[in-house]
Amino acid sequence: MNWGHKIIIVFILGAAGIVTLVVKSMRTRIDMVTGDYYAEELKYQQNIDAQKNAHRLTDPVVIAQTSDSVEIIFPRECLDAELKGEITFYRPSDSRRDFSVPVQPDEYGKVLVHRQRLDRGNYRIKVQWELDGTPYFLEKQFFVQ
Known part of the structure; x- marks a missing residue:
């Protein structure tokens, strides 16, 4: 050759x-973080203000993992009030695994999300709620094992 x-x-x-x-x-x-990127950008200052409100709480919102669920635990001052909002589980690697649950804590201030809904891996948990007309927002990286 x-x-x-x-x-x-x-x-x-x-x-x-x-x-x-x-x-x-x-x-x-x-996968895009959100389909409506520009509208979310306009609401960003509201999220900053809501994050400041969340930092002013007496106790922080705690996100913990048990063997069968992920618990979102709200502070004492949120127990007796009517909370409105949602908890979004955002999976950066696969948007098909994203889902939201309403903020409906039990008498101990816990919202339980069963492990069957979650795959092992990294999530960004966004908690948005309103207490007595004041908005609150928390965003936390979380690894489900």
Whole structure:
């Protein structure tokens, strides 16, 4: 085989490699954090204010993991009041695993999310609630084991 054939083979292999990369990149899922990015950006200052309100609570909101559930525990001052809001479990690696639950704590201030709804891995938990007309917001990275 002469050098001309070898050059043609190298060009064909290179072109096949490029085509393979293009096909693989076209099939890769790209998940956005939110579909309505610009509207979320406009609400960002409200989230900052709500985070400040959450830091002013006497006790922080605690997110803990047990063998069968993830617990979101609200502080004492939230126990006797009517809370409105939602808890969002955002999975950065797969948006199909995202879900939300309403903020409906029990008499101990706990909201339980069963492990069957969660895959092992990294989540960003966003807790948004309102207490006596004041908005609160907490965002925390959490690893489910």
